[in-house]
Amino acid sequence: MGRVLTLARMTGTVLVVDDDPTVAEVVVDYLRQAGFATEHATDGPTALAMAADALPDLVVLDLMLPGMDGLEVCRRLRDRGQVPVVMLTALGDESDRVLGLEIGADDYVTKPFSPRELVLRVRSVLRRTGAAPASSAPVLRHADIEMDVHAHRTTRKGRELALTTREFDLLCFFLQHPGRVFSREELMREVWGWSFGDRSTVTVHVRRLREKIEDDPAAPRMLVTVWGVGYRFDA
Amino acid sequence: MGRVLTLARMTGTVLVVDDDPTVAEVVVDYLRQAGFATEHATDGPTALAMAADALPDLVVLDLMLPGMDGLEVCRRLRDRGQVPVVMLTALGDESDRVLGLEIGADDYVTKPFSPRELVLRVRSVLRRTGAAPASSAPVLRHADIEMDVHAHRTTRKGRELALTTREFDLLCFFLQHPGRVFSREELMREVWGWSFGDRSTVTVHVRRLREKIEDDPAAPRMLVTVWGVGYRFDA
């Protein structure tokens, strides 16, 4: 009923750093469509300058850059402040990926990637880091559950719930879309940001989440199974 | 095709690309009923030309096309702009599915598919990509029956009905076409998405549905038998 949803479009500025004009164009396009303002740089030094100047809320950074290594750029960005970084890495380049995460990238996406997936990752990172501007609802409420997105804290009847990251993301999504059914594939895409993966992953995480938010997990009243279709979060 | 009666608000234009006239007809039918304007192409080159000309908000694309591969069409559509694509794939063709998603399809539906499901996917993709407001009344009412398509919930006199997927699809179809007779073959095609199958399948499902929505299933008042013809949903 009076559930106000919710999350006006998340607006923020994203700096895209990629020397490939085709990739950059697609990425910028999608991010704009998703409601972000965008800046674009084609090399490391320019990227650092623009980051200092425009103070973006997040940086999408290609690892393969001419002149300066993407890792180096990432490190310097991190030295300056707490701007979140999503890295673009070549498929299977495990070492780069590990290195990137160690240096401080908040997430990574391997090429070739679906642009939409990238947008999802960006949103997810912003939500997690709390860097999203105040326009997005800071607190989600539904029934007796209260979710402080920025603080990454969830309470039920005043008692705090110990949710993992995935559980948090999952519940967050359901709270933003109550009363609608979502297939496992949709949830995989929307919450995990993947277009592939095992359906049962969703099943298991729903089960674990129920374990924490339902009075009787075996007979859920909030996170309901719609047979043959998916799951729905009821009031 | 000329002018279109706007009972519901137009939510966008969808280009349907399929060489099978039967499939295409059903798909176009449902999309129109859901409030979309539609265009239809039977091969790849025509599809690309129409996409460039009509600038649809979304493309429903059969993977199996004569002349040009559906994947190729998808790729070219993607090269040109960011029009969302929903792919139709053969059942179990996992490799094609993955390939399609990597190339940039936003969703896929496996044949045979329920037309209602396709419409839901189309709406879902449009909502996700933000290309169109996903309004258009998703709640069907008739007599004392209320159907929330998005929630996949059906109530009668306020009490929830436990319908299976098939029953849901069937009732959904009847609510969208009240007062008209449909033969078993038509229902098979429109609801099941098949052009083959046993007539008695429909009979049985109608019976099971009656069991749940009629006061006296033996003397139905809503889901009426038209002897020698088929079934009709009365007010």
Add this chain to the structure above:
DNA sequence: GCGGGTCTTACGGAATGCGAACGAACCGTC
């Protein structure tokens, strides 16, 4: 009464969801 269509019931197979457990990856600590 007869023939064809419809209703009802029952059943086996398939699909789906659930629960438990496992191994791998990751995190924080020492």
Add this chain to the structure above:
DNA sequence: GACGGTTCGTTCGCATTCCGTAAGACCCGC
């Protein structure tokens, strides 16, 4: 760098639900 706990994704077996078909009883029109 090594260790233990946590989280995550996957897999397996089991129970349940659903679906399509078949077979017989029933009903309608002639």
